[in-house]
Amino acid sequence: MKTVVFSNEYKYMKDAIGLASSISNEIIGISYFETKEKPEGLDKLYLAEKRLNNDSWVSIVYKICEVEKPNYIVTTYYKDNADIIAQVCGKLQIPMFTNVINLREDSNKFVVTRPILGGRALFNIKVDKTLCLAFAVQHNRFNFEGLSKVPKIIEIKEEVETRIQLKQRKKKPKSKIKIEDAEMVVGVGRGFKNKDDLKLAFELAELLNAQVGCSRPVSADYGWLPNDAWLGVSSKSIRPKLYIAIGISGAPQHIAGIQESGLIVAINKDKNAPIFKYADYGVVADLYQFLPVLIKELKNMINSSRMYRGN
Amino acid sequence: MNIAVFVKASLNLSMIYIDSDEKINISRTPIVISEYDKNAIEEGVRLKEKYGGKLVVFSALTWGPIDKKSQDFERMLRECLAMGADEAHALIDENLINISSYESSIALAKLVNKVGNFNLFITGEGSMDTSSYQFASRLASHLNLPVITFVRHLEIEEGKIIAERDLEDEIQVVECNMPCIVSVTGEINFPRTVSVKQILQAKSKPILRYNIEEQIPRIEVDFEIKQISIKRKNVIFEGSIEEVARMLVGALIKEGILK
C-alpha cells in the first residue's frame, strides 16, 4: 500500500506519517521547509523550494498524485492543509475524513473515528479500505516515532500559476504559556461586560496559580485575549485538574474543548445555563458580585494557612 | 452582481435526541440552519444591498427521513429568504440522505450550473454538525474556480475580492479575481434576526425543489454516532454569596485541588 502524505508546514508532518505508517509500507511526502530539519519516516519526499500558496499546492499535489497513484492521502488537520487536500480530493473525486482521531482495521474495512456535533459525539464510519481515501488527522493523535527511513528528495521547481495573490501576513499575538500544559484554568466568557473586567478573572487565576482561557467570542470577536487562549472545538482542547467556567453558557463547541478536565466548576447567573449540566460544582450568581467574595475567601484561606505554617 | 450562498440544514445541537444506548437518533433530531451559514447569508445580503444583483440560496437536504425533516427544511429556506435572499434552490432526494460534503458538493455544483451564472459563491467555514471543513474547497474543484477559506473580512474592489483569512497562527490578506468562492467565519458579521412575521412575508419568494437527475458518485459507509458522556457531580451550591464562596473553597480543598 502506498500513501501520499502532505503538510504545508513540515513541522506538522509527523502526525500524518503516524497514520500513514500504520496503513501502508510506502510513504511519499510532499512539503516545504527551509530549516535544518531532517526528514525521516518517508521513502521519497517532494520538496518545494519556497512557501507556496494553497492554489499552487493544489496543482502540484494533484499532479504528484497522478504520477504516484497512491492508495491513500494523509494530511494533518490544519486549516490550510484541509483546504488544499479537500481541493485535491475534489479533483480526484475521492472522500476525505476530517479531524480523524482514531482508525482501525476490521477485515476489509477501516473504522474511522472523528468527533462531530460540535465535538460532543463520536462519528464511527466503516468504509471499504480498498477504496482510494483521504484522511486529515488531528494533531497529537497519531504520533510516529523515528521510522529511520531517510527519503530520496525530489525538488519541486516548477512555477505554477496562482489565481490568488498573497498581499500580507500578520502573525497573531501569542501567550507566553501554553494553556494545554496548565494544571488549573479559569475560563472567561461573554458574561464579562468589557475587557477591563477580566482583571477579576486574572486575580482569581493568580491565587489559584491558573492560566486564563476563554470562549470563542472573547478572543475571536472581541480580541480581549490572544487566539491561543480560545478553548473549544475550533481551537484548543485542554485537560487540566480544574476548570472554572465564568460567564460561559456551555455551548457544545466550547464543552468539546474542556470536557476532559478533572473537575469543572461553573459560575453563571442563569440557573438554566447548559454549563451546569457539565459541571461538578455550580454557583448561580452574578460574577461581578461573586468573584470579589470568592477572591477574598481564597485570600483568607491562603493567609491562614501561612500563619499556620508560620511564614 | 449575482451571489450564490450555500446553506446546510444541520442537526440541531441543542435538541439532539439520544437513545438509551447513548446513540444519537437522527430520525428524531430536528434540523436548523448551520450556525455560520447565517453569516454567509448575512454577508451575501450586505453585498447585495451595496452592489445590487441577485442573491440565491442553495441547499441539499442530507438528513432523513425526508418526510420527518421537510418541515424544518422548508422553515430554514424561508428564514434565508426572510433575511434577504431572492430565491432558494433545494435538492431533496432519497439518494442524498446521509451523504457528506464529498457528494453534496458534486450534486450542488451540477445544480448551480443549471441555475445560472454567479460572480461570488459564499459558504460557512464549517457545518456545525459534521464539520468536515471541505465543502467550499471541493466546490472550487468542481466549478474550476479559486477559493478563499476562513474569511473574516471581505471587500470588493474593481471586480476583485480582497479578503482577510483567519488562520491558526496568522491573518493573511489575499486578493483574487471574481468569480470565486469564499468560506466565511462566524466573526465576519452579526447576522440579522428575522421575526416569524417576516418569515411568513417571505412566502411570496420562490423555493424551487429538485431531485437529482443523474447519479453522483457515492461511497457506501455504515456509521453510528455516539454521545461522549462524562459523568459529573452536578452539585449546585445554595445560600448567600459568602456561604457559597466558602462552600466552593471547601469543596476544592476536599477534592485536593487547593492545599
Ligand SMILES: Cc1cc2nc3c(=O)[nH]c(=O)nc-3n(C[C@H](O)[C@H](O)[C@H](O)COP(=O)(O)OP(=O)(O)OC[C@H]3O[C@@H](n4cnc5c(N)ncnc54)[C@H](O)[C@@H]3O)c2cc1C
Ligand atoms: C462551528 C462552530 C465552532 C465553534 N467553536 C467554538 C469554540 O471553539 N469555542 C467556543 O467557546 N465557542 C465556539 N463556538 C461558539 C459557541 O457556539 C458559542 O457561541 C460560544 O461558546 C458562546 O460563548 P460564551 O459562552 O462566552 O457566550 P454566551 O453564550 O453569550 O454566554 C454568556 C453567559 O454568561 C452568562 N452571564 C452573563 N452575564 C453574567 C454575569 N454578570 N455573571 C455571571 N454570568 C453571566 C449568561 O447567563 C450566559 O450563560 C463555535 C460555534 C460554531 C458554530
Ligand SMILES: Nc1ncnc2c1ncn2[C@@H]1O[C@H](COP(=O)(O)O)[C@@H](O)[C@H]1O
Ligand atoms: N448539504 C449542503 N447544502 C448546502 N450547503 C452545504 C451543504 N453541506 C455543506 N454546505 C456548505 O458548506 C459549508 C461547510 O460544510 P462542511 O464541509 O460540512 O464543514 C457549510 O457551512 C455550508 O455553507
